[in-house]
Amino acid sequence: MPVTRLYGFVDREDEMRALNDAWSARPGLVIVYGRRRVGKTRLLIEWINSLGSGVRVAYYQAVPARHEVNLRGLARALEASLGVHGLSRASFEEADALLNLALRDVGDVALVIDEFTYWVRSAPRVVGELQRFADHVLPGTKALLVLAGSLVGVMHRDVLGGGAPLYGRSLRRIRLGGLG
Ligand SMILES: Nc1ncnc2c1ncn2[C@@H]1O[C@H](COP(=O)(O)OP(=O)(O)OP(=O)(O)O)[C@@H](O)[C@H]1O
Numbered sequence: 001m002p003v004t005r006l007y008g009f010v011d012r013e014d015e016m017r018a019l020n021d022a023w024s025a026r027p028g029l030v031i032v033y034g035r036r037r038v039g040k041t042r043l044l045i046e047w048i049n050s051l052g053s054g055v056r057v058a059y060y061q062a063v064p065a066r067h068e069v070n071l072r073g074l075a076r077a078l079e080a081s082l083g084v085h086g087l088s089r090a091s092f093e094e095a096d097a098l099l100n101l102a103l104r105d106v107g108d109v110a111l112v113i114d115e116f117t118y119w120v121r122s123a124p125r126v127v128g129e130l131q132r133f134a135d136h137v138l139p140g141t142k143a144l145l146v147l148a149g150s151l152v153g154v155m156h157r158d159v160l161g162g163g164a165p166l167y168g169r170s171l172r173r174i175r176l177g178g179l180g
């Protein structure tokens with residue numbers, strides 16, 4: 001997770017409240033989106049830093065690369081924050097089982113995937129995989145999954161849109177506009 005403490009955080013009260021509401025209602029799923037440089041990562045860092053010390057946070061920033069690259073990167077972030085070992089070397093089924101167990105044991109946890117739309121653009125099937133996770137794993141945990149992305153078109157079409165796997169799921173969405 002990012003540990004940097006930044007100063008001069010402006011505004012974003014509504015968005016912080018929306019994240020806190022989602023956190024109070026966990027388990028659940030939140031989508032944060034808005035154009036480049038609008039302040040998504042900064043909002044997430046401020047929110048993460050505001051969580052109590054008893055909360056585990058796995059933060060992963062996706063990259064425009066093959067599915068496996070992002071899966072491994074996410075697995076490493078999860079290993080570090082949840083204290084599970086072997087996730088990044090496990091097969092998909094093994095990793096799924098390990099993660100399932102770890103999330104049930106670990107208590108409060110924020111799972112944040114930043115730049116998620118990069119991942120979707122290079123491997124659209126990640127949305128279906130997360131749908132399965134949201135339907136079958138998340139409900140048995142005390143986790144909040146936050147997906148943030150700057151490709152607004154990709155977010156609308158492939159994540160939130162009518163034909164997208166997550167459509168109709170009880171997710172919250174936070175659209176960030178420019179400051180001031
Ligand atoms: N609420 C805020 N108050 C003060 N500075 C901010 C705020 N939000 C963002 N900034 C600053 O604006 C710059 C861009 O913000 P940030 O990196 O969070 O945007 P982003 O939406 O994540 O961009 P990208 O889509 O490129 O990842 C950073 O220097 C950040 O510190």
Ligand SMILES: [Mg+2]
Binds near residue numbers: 040041042114
């Ligand atoms: Mg960012």
